[in-house]
Amino acid sequence: MDISWDLLVNAIVAGLLLGAFYAAVTAGVSISFGMLDIVNIAHPAFVILGSYIAYFVNINLGIDPVVVSIAMLPVFYLLGTAVYQVYYLSFEKRGQESLRGLAFFFGLLFVTEVSLILVFGVDYRYVEAAYIGPSINIGLIEMPWRMVVPCLVALALYGALELFVTRTFIGRAIKAVSQDQLALQLMASDPIRIKRIAFGVSIATASVAGALLIIIQPVEPSVGRDYIGRIFAICVLGGLGSIPGALIAAMLLGVVESLTSTFYGPSWAPAVSFGFLLLTLAFRPAGLLGR
């Protein structure tokens, strides 16, 4: 096959940029599913909610979507703690998280999606900002700002999360609760409180991810479903609970997807993540950086 080099290089760069964005979408699940063992399949719905809030404020007040999403962090955090409280009282406490807890999140995903459809309709929505449109050229490589900005924000988000988990007291407690909940209780620390905080943080990242999503592509309420497979594939591939692992896995998935859509056509891209997921589960269930 005759591969043109600049096409290949461009596809790889585009894949890395896309991968960083995938990492932002995955960040929350890598905390909730990876560390807390809560299979939050409703995460994409919260991401889409973030997109719509960014869209709504952007259209009406003209504020930059990223700024909106950062301002919305506390709201999403509170939403997350509330969801965890319901989840804990109804399922985790009664030991029913595997069947009913999953059904609960599935219902939540569905209710959010349908509510957004009822409020905003099924039209594609998009935001306006100075960096949507122009691109930078370095030699052969062309990088649209529309992808560069989300990539930078995503990397900043990961840096902040990694610092939070490794350096702060609460962050270390979250890591501890993922390893041994009983031990934390013996240290006179309330594991439920730590888990509530962690889940709040995980939902808060959805606000940022949502803003990035609507910068990259126009959004309609059911777009979130396309990300469920990707998110969990990245989480599993990276190794559950590993934040750097998730970033690496996301970049890898981004590059492979970008190569697939460049050389085989974009309609095949969604299948890549599933292949990743199945291969990982079959050959290395612990993931790349898993323990």
Added chain:
Amino acid sequence: MNALKFSLISIGIGLLVLAFAHWLGLDYFYFAGYTILQFIVLATAWNILGGYCGYVNFGTAAFFALGAYSSVFMYKFYPLPIPVLILISAVVSGIVGFGMGYLTLRLRGSFFAIATLAMAVVLQTLVINWDYVGGSRGAYILRPEKMEIAGLTINYIEYLFVLMLILAVVALATARTIERSQLGFGFATIRDDEMAAEACGVPTLRLKLIATTLSGAFMGMAGAPFPYYIGYIQPQSAFGLEYAVNSIAMPMIGGTTSWIGPLVGSILLGSAQQYATVTISSAVNLLIVGLMLVAFVIIAPNGLIGLVQKRLRRGPP
């Protein structure tokens, strides 16, 4: 009540429903009834794995569409009568169910759920890219107006209705038989404590694979006549999320531990949806299903059956 008696009684009830429908002579009744029966099959199939073993399958739409697209493929390749198509779909979906189970069920419980969720997206991608079965444009299935069986000429929709009625009876009888057999007790041990079951020598992986295969096969069977029912099939409708939601919501609302739960749930929710779709709108009716699912799993974990049992145990006030 043994299995034979149960089958006879359910066939009797089925015939009554049919006689009523025939007497009513309304085509709409057949259309609506077909959808409800289809949900009975889907909910019962979901419950074999979800309710009995405790493993959540989010890929009902995928298995359903697998059955539907097997029919479309055969329609283009070599048209066969629908009962044969149902068997083919059962085999295809059963094999896919087995494969999915084999890859994911040896690991942590939630991996299976996630994999089924992702599978729906991937199968949809495959179908969209497969021009032979219509791709993203969809495919038309031409069906005859009338159908002749044993000298009787009946409307085609009535024929489809009868087929689905038979499928529903078979699915319910299978679920009920499983529930009272050694297999069912094995499933229940997995649901209650898989670790302990494994330690006692229950072959958990084999049982789980039996459940995924059976459950997948029934979902495929429910999908097989769908292209003939709807006349025009496209990936968006065959892979609709409403199948996944409904097949989870119906057993959850009815009660997951016995075969009656999915039956009650699908009749109630199915008829309510038929009513709401006609009178309000289909988006609102899906919202109601979602809200009811969330409400039931929080407030009534054992569904309506659980509520009734609790009432009976307590005795009259």
